[in-house]
Amino acid sequence: MTHPYWVAFTSIVYKEVRRFLRIWPQTLLPPAITMVLYFVIFGNLIGRRIGDMGGFDYMQFIVPGLIMMTVITNSYGNVSSSFFSNKFQKSIEELLVSPVPNWIILSGFVVGGVARGLACGLIVMLLSLWFTHLPISNLAITVSVILMTAVVFSIAGLINAIFATKFDDVTIVPTFILTPLTYLGGVFYSVSLLPDVWQWISKLNPILYMVNTFRYGIIGVSDIPIGFAYFMLFVFVVVLGGWAMYLLNTGRGLRS
């Protein structure tokens, strides 16, 4: 007989996936349109004038970063908006009254966020093939780093939603923290082009490590040590996961 926890977990994942598929014009279509514009304007029009970056043509250089940017924003956005919407409509109470352990609630929402992040990342990757060639230098690194990144940002999205008390609160972090960190995370340039002090500052940005490791998996070049990037991702998963569990266990923002 199927374990009740497994049924509960698949129920949450099924609901989350069904939600983002049902509203695909809000979830799957926008990253496709935005990224095609990036490919055309930055990759094709401006990139032609820039020439090579890190030994690869500019389009090939920016595509991994743009895929990663898509995965980050969509994993985060899926969980933060879905969980907050559950709070707002009080439908989170369906979970709170039921015997679903908090780690299953966390896992279910995170897998939902990862699913949307990867779905959007895959769409952008397929669209990028119209513009450039992606050699996939190391499949294991490519897949593992994108999965871990999606997990990290899904958990972060859930924490954001737990603290949020109004819809504005779930847009503040993406607008004022995630987007600047992503743009400054080496999506459009190699940090080796920056003056030393800015290189040092850039290396405090965790997204730089995620983008570069993913880029290494696809085209085989990176500005940072790959081993450290994995260590950092692991620490983020553990610390953020622990924090999210603490918040769920104490009922912060969920139970009065």
Place this chain on the structure above:
Amino acid sequence: MANALEISNLVKVYDNGFKALNGIDLTVPQGDFFALLGPNGAGKSTSLGIVSSLVNKTSGTVKVNGFDLDSQREQVKRSLGVVPQEFNFNAFEKVLDIVVQQAGYYGLPRKLALTRAETYLKQLDLWEKRDTAARMLSGGMKRRLMIARALVHEPKILILDEPTAGVDIEIRRSMWRFLNELNRQGTTIILTTHYLEEAETLCPNLAIIGKGNIIAQGPTKALLKDKDRSTFVADFTASITELPPTLVSDYGATLVEGGSIEFHTRQGQTLNEVFACFNEHDLEAISIRPKTNRLEELFVDLTTESE
């Protein structure tokens, strides 16, 4: 057999310092149909919220079916079905999806969940609406949807927080029949309501809560028996302009709008005596009616005293 619900010295102080429960004790035996009554803000929803794991308690113990809320929360949750006061489903989901989804949270395999959902949606006259988004349902249908959702894992105890608020009389009475049948089949039902007629009709036992304290608890009939005053309004063939002094002194009579008389009877006084008094003063009564139902009077008396 363990009681369905045992609450002992339950205290709740909210973060803003408001003390909603002052150490209440409450016992509901298995198979009971129990009402928890009280004015707005008395602590009804807080009490049931704690039992349902929607509110954190400050101190005290709660046992459901013998399971301790602190150490056996999962078993407590499996024993309970919860119908809250406010609609708490995703309004964009379809009716069937909401019920099946909830069954999944309780670990019911999808096939069984679909069968159960069909059973309860049919019993609550919602099967025809199974593919309708919840936001399109009427208020009464939304309440029934929450009942179907709460029953899908077939809990031993059903908690309903004002289940018939805002529904019309016909639907309310059909819900009463449904809940009565459910109780007859062995489900313990605990409800809060503002319709005191509902509590008097359905619930053999009740408790009245006021300002975070239980101010009365016991069998409904016994509580009403203790109530020593009933209020009536009598209409007459002619409009009354002056009250006979005996009616005022013995029955607290007052004139009310339209020339009718409102009066009270206490324990030991009969309506026959009142009619005799009417006859004595040539007052021809054409109708007499209770001003409020007895439970309502008891409720008002007790909650007023507690203030």
